[in-house]
Amino acid sequence: MITRMPLIAVTLRGVLGRRRTWLMILLASLPVLVALLIRAGGGQPNATTILDTLLIRTVMPLLALVFGTAALGSELEDGTAIYLMVKPIPRWHILLAKMAVAASLTIALVFPVTVLTGLITDGRDALSLAEILGYALVVSAGGAAYACAFVALSAFTGRALILGLGYVLLWEGVLSGLLEGTRFLSIRQASLGLAAQVTGNVTTPPALDLATSAAILVAVVAGAILLGSMRLSRFEIRGSDG
Amino acid sequence: MTTDRTVAGSPAELAAPGASIVVDHVSRWYGNVVAVNDISFSLSAGVTGLLGPNGAGKTTLLHLISGLLRPSAGGVTVAGVPAWRHPAMYRHVGLVPEREAVHGYLTAREFVLLNARLQGVVNAEAATQRVIATVELQDAADRPINTYSKGMRQRAKVAGALVHDPAVLLLDEPFNGMDPRQRLHMMGLLRGMAAAGRTILFSSHILEEVERMADSVLVIHAGRLAASGDFRSIRRLMTDRPHTFTIRSSDDRRLAAALLADPAVFGAELGDGKLSVRTADFEGFGRALPRLARVAGISLFEITPTDESLESVFSYLVRR
Numbered sequence: 305m306i307t308r309m310p311l312i313a314v315t316l317r318g319v320l321g322r323r324r325t326w327l328m329i330l331l332a333s334l335p336v337l338v339a340l341l342i343r344a345g346g347g348q349p350n351a352t353t354i355l356d357t358l359l360i361r362t363v364m365p366l367l368a369l370v371f372g373t374a375a376l377g378s379e380l381e382d383g384t385a386i387y388l389m390v391k392p393i394p395r396w397h398i399l400l401a402k403m404a405v406a407a408s409l410t411i412a413l414v415f416p417v418t419v420l421t422g423l424i425t426d427g428r429d430a431l432s433l434a435e436i437l438g439y440a441l442v443v444s445a446g447g448a449a450y451a452c453a454f455v456a457l458s459a460f461t462g463r464a465l466i467l468g469l470g471y472v473l474l475w476e477g478v479l480s481g482l483l484e485g486t487r488f489l490s491i492r493q494a495s496l497g498l499a500a501q502v503t504g505n506v507t508t509p510p511a512l513d514l515a516t517s518a519a520i521l522v523a524v525v526a527g528a529i530l531l532g533s534m535r536l537s538r539f540e541i542r543g544s545d546g
Numbered sequence: 547m548t549t550d551r552t553v554a555g556s557p558a559e560l561a562a563p564g565a566s567i568v569v570d571h572v573s574r575w576y577g578n579v580v581a582v583n584d585i586s587f588s589l590s591a592g593v594t595g596l597l598g599p600n601g602a603g604k605t606t607l608l609h610l611i612s613g614l615l616r617p618s619a620g621g622v623t624v625a626g627v628p629a630w631r632h633p634a635m636y637r638h639v640g641l642v643p644e645r646e647a648v649h650g651y652l653t654a655r656e657f658v659l660l661n662a663r664l665q666g667v668v669n670a671e672a673a674t675q676r677v678i679a680t681v682e683l684q685d686a687a688d689r690p691i692n693t694y695s696k697g698m699r700q701r702a703k704v705a706g707a708l709v710h711d712p713a714v715l716l717l718d719e720p721f722n723g724m725d726p727r728q729r730l731h732m733m734g735l736l737r738g739m740a741a742a743g744r745t746i747l748f749s750s751h752i753l754e755e756v757e758r759m760a761d762s763v764l765v766i767h768a769g770r771l772a773a774s775g776d777f778r779s780i781r782r783l784m785t786d787r788p789h790t791f792t793i794r795s796s797d798d799r800r801l802a803a804a805l806l807a808d809p810a811v812f813g814a815e816l817g818d819g820k821l822s823v824r825t826a827d828f829e830g831f832g833r834a835l836p837r838l839a840r841v842a843g844i845s846l847f848e849i850t851p852t853d854e855s856l857e858s859v860f861s862y863l864v865r866r
Contacts, residue, residue: 383647
């Protein structure tokens with residue numbers, strides 16, 4: 305734990321570059337802005353529509369993707385990771401620290417945004433405060449799973465950002481709508497399944513049940529830790545041509 | 547070709563007592579390209595220069611020793627700990643990589659403190675202060691590293707590698723970007739550490755630096771270990787390369803005639819007021835010259851070996 309704190313601190317400093325921070329805050333505030341715009345136009349924003357569509361399907365994975373790949377991938381890419389790798393600490397400690405930062409930052413943005421959006425909306429499917437908080441927890445769990453997956457992905461490839469984007473847009477955005485079986489390999493579907501348990505919404509096709517959704521998220525996090533640790537323990541530096 | 551403090555050769559020889567770095571028949575290849583080819587040696591306390599032309603495999607070898615590359619064959623141990631997949635080894639190792647990349651948003655003090663804490667140094671702040679003073683970076687220590695010159699970055703990297711007082715220090719082109727005064731300071735620092743029992747291995751393409759600093763050299767050429775040990779001793783072992791001396795004496799012409807009669811000497815040339823002599827037998831010539839001069843009644847004023855420099859040794863080795 306003592307050695308993990310400096311890892312977390314330096315990762316936070318690295319990820320929270322000024323421009324990236326503002327861009328992420330702007331991205332995260334999209335659901336709130338949309339809800340406000342609808343209200344300003346005299347409409348009645350629908351909480352679950354905005355949260356399901358905009359937050360879970362778009363904002364949450366993109367935030368986790370940026371934080372997840374920045375936490376480890378950018379250090380591996382620019383070569384600064386070497387200063388962490390040549391220390392007498394197990395490599396999985398490094399991975400966990402990176403995951404903790406990426407997941408925490410994702411949660412730090414999606415949790416308040418979910419609550420704010422829930423409070424602003426008062427349409428047909430208005431949520432109670434308990435439901436809003438439950439939904440925020442679900443989004444946090446989904447965001448953390450995405451972040452862990454993307455940190456692990458960046459341990460394997462320097463193209464984690466593109467591959468992660470492909471996963472979110474193509475696999476989850478297109479394929480999961482066409483092939484029902486792919487839902488079991490989708491963090492988004494697991495998050496929507498948990499969200500449906502909170503809101504009681506009935507969707508077509510029916511959302512994944514509670515146990516399956518929770519199992520998928522747990523498996524994603526556990527798999528990311530396992531595979532990412534194995535990969536980092538065999539970390540080899542690039543560009544040894546001298 | 548091997549001499550003294552560095553030991554190259556069989557595994558039995560490699561088990562030299564007190565050796566800090568043992569490289570045992572290590573190879574590393576990328577597909578069909580062999581970057582390091584069956585290299586063996588061991589190093590103990592002192593400064594060793596790692597020499598080789600660009601692409602010879604110096605950086606690959608340093609990365610293998612520092613556990614950042616998996617050997618395709620063979621093994622490396624540092625301070626008795628296998629280098630590959632044993633992070634505990636890093637308690638004994640400080641690494642200064644060649645790449646400039648450092649966490650630019652940190653100040654040098656924060657960077658060194660980070661290294662100290664990750665190394666588990668007990669009084670990290672005091673250790674940080676000490677090494678920042680050692681590399682003479684006090685005035686800029688609280689500025690972000692991305693505002694530093696190349697030489698200052700190098701010093702910050704060296705400070706980060708020294709903060710836990712490692713027994714083994716690996717440096718890849720450590721003097722890059724440093725001005726002459728900083729170089730001298732760094733050389734003195736590293737020599738002092740070696741005198742205190744540390745094992746220091748550094749790569750450089752500047753022969754003068756290696757000549758001034760290293761007790762011994764490892765010469766890598768095309769992925770192979772071409773020679774190891776004290777470079778003057780290596781030169782003596784190159785019996786296929788004649789040794790050349792320039793001599794000034796009271797009568798160069800008569801001395802040339804006397805020397806040519808000696809079987810160890812196979813060439814003499816007069817010019818520019820000097821006598822140039824070529825011999826295959828360094829020690830035999832050293833014994834014969836004063837004897838022949840005395841017999842001929844000639845006074846010797848100056849004897850200078852002209853190809854004893856590291857540069858000559860290096861160029862002979864890489865052309866072989």
